[in-house]
Amino acid sequence: MDISPSTFADLGVPAPLVDELARQGITAPFPIQQATIADALSGRDTLGRGRTGSGKTLAFCLPLLTRLHQSGGRRERFRPRAVILVPTRELANQVCDVLTPLADALDMRTAVVYGGVSYNGQINAMRSGVDIVVACPGRFIDLMESGQIELDAVEVTVLDEADHMAELGFLEHVTRILDKTPRDGQRLLFSATLDRGIDKLVRKYLQNPVTHEVESNEESEAAMTHYFFNVNQGNRFDVISDLCAAPGRSLVFTRTKHGARKLTAALVQAGIPSVELHGDLSQAVRARNLAALSSGKVDTLVATDIAARGIHVDDIALVIHADPPEEHKAFLHRSGRTARAGAEGTVITMVTENMRRHVKRLARDAGIDPISKTVTVGDEILTEIAPGERQHREMPNLEERRGQNRQGQGRGAPRQRNRNRGGSDFRDRDDRGPRGPRPERGDRPFRDRDDRGPRQFDDRGPRGPRPERGDRPFRDRDDRGPRQFDDRGPRGPRPERGDRPFRDRDDRGPRQFDDRGPRGPRGDRNDRPARDDRGPRQFDDRGPRGPRPERSDRPFGDRDSRPGRGPSRGKGTDTRGSASRGSGPRQRSAKRPARSA
Structure with missing residues (x-):
């Protein structure tokens, strides 16, 4: 009993x-x-x-x-x-x-x-x-x-x-x-x-x-029906899109992230709203895409093995292995997204010719007995497995409008803005009242800026002596008064470049080089007279230097003591902070008492 x-x-x-x-x-x-x-x-x-x-x-x-x-x-x-x-x-x-x-x-x-x-x-x-x-x-x-x-x-x-x-x-x-x-x-x-x-x-x-x-495996697989569809590369996508266009939620698995992106884009282009899930997506996008599937905005999720564990979406009617996994454990975890908690579900594996031996081994290791069929688009078995009229529609906009609450989006749960604090008063746009039609840009009247009046720059007064930089008080630049630029007088219109008269440079007069006098004939290099009349170079005003000590007897002088030289900037004089600004959490003080919440 x-x-x-x-x-x-x-x-x-x-x-x-x-x-x-x-x-x-x-x-x-x-x-x-x-x-x-x-x-x-x-x-x-x-x-x-x-x-x-x-x-x-x-x-x-x-x-x-x-x-x-x-x-x-x-x-x-x-x-x-x-x-x-x-x-x-x-x-x-x-x-x-x-x-x-x-x-x-x-x-x-x-x-x-x-x-x-x-x-x-x-x-x-x-x-x-x-x-x-x-x-x-x-x-x-x-x-x-x-x-x-x-x-x-x-x-x-x-x-x-x-x-x-x-x-x-x-x-x-x-x-x-x-x-x-x-x-x-x-x-x-x-x-x-x-x-x-x-x-x-x-x-x-x-x-x-x-x-x-x-x-046991036998009990768990009882509510799950497995199909191996023999397809070729030419009709593989057509079969997948036909199944996903049927009513109900579908989960499609690919082997790579690139494959998930490519298949998702192809399904969307075919009129089947789909989202992707893989490791290259941020947590915000992953959460958004899962929410889109759960809420019914889309009915197809294309994922890598990241979704094989831990993703629970109710009523997944169909799991499709677009790319069979490498091992039977991954196959079972993928397939386990359907037929959950006693419900029934269908699992379809796309088998191309080069994968037939591999999927036979998967079936043996997983302990399943699949129904193997060669299929093309339009076969009755597709409507038997996924009944209903095929639906094609545009991809809905999944981006949240600005100002909506974002659960788990971005870099952590964002803080809610306190509407009672000071700052701008953002009223609901509904209380603005009608604004009226706005004219096109070309219909707006042009306002000349010259009707603003001249800028006032003429009240500065004398400045007085200027103190040294270190002694100057800090002044707000707003008390300097306006700059004066209005004593030039009008310049008048400037003609276009093509209307300016061309002045010949020859009317500038000759350059004045004629006060040198004649130089006379210049002889060959060997005929030039030697310049021995310049006299000896004058080095004799230095005075006697006296005997020079041996190198080892000279005093050693620090070069930094030479006049006009600043202190040495060696490696040890760098005063910049060297603490790393890592992205991890800051250390909590160990002396802080642990108070009750």
Whole structure:
């Protein structure tokens, strides 16, 4: 007889959290939540293994919040009580979106920390005091080493998608962070696999963990239908665009960032509104493009493997592998963007002739049995998989209008302008009243500037003696009075260059060189007389010099003592500052008392 808990309340989740889940329409726990929540609530270290979309986020968020709620700890500046480490910014935002409304129900504060945005907002959040930090390891290390985060008060540490953090090279950062947390704190680790060093992480940092693994590959793939479409380079794009033009959201994966940009531009040109997602985009653009897909402004997202993990958009009906990935793990993570949480989904892999052997190996390693078809545009199978009328429309404008609130845009969350402070009074444009039609530039009357009157420069008076530069008082230049330029008198019109008379230079008269007198004939060089009549050169007025001492007997004189010479500017006399102006966070004073928020 099955007596497993059937509700969150049965699992021991507090009533405020149960009510918030019910408000979101979540009433029954998923298998991985049933398996892990009870052990995590008891304080045991937990290792959870489940596929993407199986409900792992709530599986660690609910016990984490419950533990903090029951411990009754106080929120303090720079000292979070729980840390959740994730590999990507997108996953950090997704986890925070799930966590924040639940934390609000228990009057707890959360903060998200990752790179690509300004430090200021994240430092201010730490200074104000937070209970839970969701972070990527790189930026978290920066704040930790600068003293903006202290980990001695951490009660629970969560590692989500630990295998992906290992793939991205974050394991060293993760170990440095875990070394700073209390050894008696609780640790929850979720990973699809235990390779790439994750097993060593488990052995070192998890104490006698309980392991829960739910959903085998066969069970997880049951709601997902796989197709391998044999295409050629000539009709590959036509097949992709036909599928994306059908109603519903599509997610298309490419191998490279250049391929994502190129395919997105081609789809937009074909009348299929699409956005891209890859590592070359700023965080602001990535967030904007994801929001465009979630809001329905566009129905197609073209992405690299950056979106294979941590991107959750509801109702992705179709995943297309425009370029098959290199390994089966990436294939499964890409495909896991559809058929999430028990829903159904379709995955299509485009197979060109040179990729057929590779995709067969992918299917074998991933444990799937795809339906293989040779297709061209117009085949019935395309409308069977993606039914509905094909829609073509213009790409909507995704740029936000100036003045709108920008969530997570730019370099960190921008500050909201205080409308009560002094400065310009910006009124709503609706209260200006009509301005009337404005004439074209060519119809506007030209106003002569000469009707302004002459400038007044004639009231200066005598200036008097001028003091030395160092003795002069500093005067505002506005008290000098206007400059006088109006005593010249009118100059009259100046004729055009072509109307000026040409003056012959010969009327200037001859140059006066005739007062020299005749020079006489000049003989050959050898016939010229010697200039011995000049007398000897005059060097005899110096006086006797006296005996000159030997070189070693001469006194050594510093050249800087010569008259008219300034001090030497050697290497040691450079007075310019040499402190680096790095872009990292400033060090927080270690003597500052940690006050309660």
